[in-house]
Amino acid sequence: MPALFHGAWRLVLVQGMAAALCSGLLRQPYWWLPIHLLFLPAAIAMLTLHLPSWLYLSAVLLLALVFWGTVKGDVPLFLSSSAVADTVKAIVDQENAEVFADLGAGVGSVAVPLARQRSLVVDAWEYAPLPWLVTAWRCRKLSNTKVKRVSLWGCELGRYDVVFAFLSPAVMAELGEKVRNEMRPGSLFISSSFPVPEWEPESVVQIEDRRRTKLFCYRL
Ligand SMILES: C[S@@+](CC[C@H](N)C(=O)[O-])C[C@H]1O[C@@H](n2cnc3c(N)ncnc32)[C@H](O)[C@@H]1O
Incomplete structure (x- = not known):
C-alpha cells in the first residue's frame, strides 16, 4: 500500500x-x-x-459573490491603498469637485474616505454582491452617498466633476470611449494603475505605496 x-x-x-x-x-x-x-x-x-462537501460549496459561493463577473473575464476585486484614497481626496479638493464617482467601488477603499467629506456627493458603482454589500454598509449613515449595485457600463458620467476607476488594462480602451463621450469638458478622469491607450494624461501622480501605484489624470 x-x-x-x-x-x-x-x-x-x-x-x-x-x-x-x-x-x-x-x-x-x-x-x-x-x-x-x-x-x-x-x-x-x-x-x-x-472535509464535508458543504464546505467546498460554501467556498465556491463565497468566491462567486466576491468575484462575480471574473469567470467571464471581468475585472476582479483588489484594493486601493489608503495612500491612494488620500491622494484622490487631495485631487478632489484641489478640483473643488462637488460630485464624484468610483466606477467599480469594491469594498469602498476610495469611495468611503471621500464620502466622509460631507460636502461631496459620491456615487459608488459596484456590481459584485458582497463588495457592494460591504460598501453599502460602510456608507449606511452617509446621506451624501449612493452605493449602486449595477454595472458601470450602464452609468451616465455627465454629472460628475471627478470620476475614479481602478479596473484593468483589458477595459481601458472601451472605458476611455465612454469617458470621452459622456464626461463634461473640464471634468477630470482618474485611472489608477492603468492608462487609457493613446491618451495623453494631464498629470501622472506617483504614490509611494507597496504597489507604487500611479494615478493617470485626464482632463476632458
Ligand atoms: C480592482 S477593484 C477596485 C476596487 C476599488 N475601486 C478600489 O480602488 O479599491 C475593481 C472592482 O470593480 C468591480 N467591477 C468590475 N467590473 C464591473 C462592472 N462592469 N460594473 C461595476 N463594477 C465592476 C469589481 O467587482 C471590483 O470590485
Whole structure:
C-alpha cells in the first residue's frame, strides 16, 4: 500500500510538472505556472482531509459573490491603498469637485474616505454582491452617498466633476470611449494603475505605496 501511495504521488507530481511545462510552452501568463503545478496535489491533499462537501460549496459561493463577473473575464476585486484614497481626496479638493464617482467601488477603499467629506456627493458603482454589500454598509449613515449595485457600463458620467476607476488594462480602451463621450469638458478622469491607450494624461501622480501605484489624470 505505501509503495502504491508513493507511486500515485509521483504520478501526480509528474502531471503537475507536465501541465506547468505545457503552460510555459503555450506562453500563458507566469502566474499560471504555480496553479498548474499545485492544482492536482492540492486537490488530493484536500481529499485526504475528508472535509464535508458543504464546505467546498460554501467556498465556491463565497468566491462567486466576491468575484462575480471574473469567470467571464471581468475585472476582479483588489484594493486601493489608503495612500491612494488620500491622494484622490487631495485631487478632489484641489478640483473643488462637488460630485464624484468610483466606477467599480469594491469594498469602498476610495469611495468611503471621500464620502466622509460631507460636502461631496459620491456615487459608488459596484456590481459584485458582497463588495457592494460591504460598501453599502460602510456608507449606511452617509446621506451624501449612493452605493449602486449595477454595472458601470450602464452609468451616465455627465454629472460628475471627478470620476475614479481602478479596473484593468483589458477595459481601458472601451472605458476611455465612454469617458470621452459622456464626461463634461473640464471634468477630470482618474485611472489608477492603468492608462487609457493613446491618451495623453494631464498629470501622472506617483504614490509611494507597496504597489507604487500611479494615478493617470485626464482632463476632458
Ligand atoms: C480592482 S477593484 C477596485 C476596487 C476599488 N475601486 C478600489 O480602488 O479599491 C475593481 C472592482 O470593480 C468591480 N467591477 C468590475 N467590473 C464591473 C462592472 N462592469 N460594473 C461595476 N463594477 C465592476 C469589481 O467587482 C471590483 O470590485
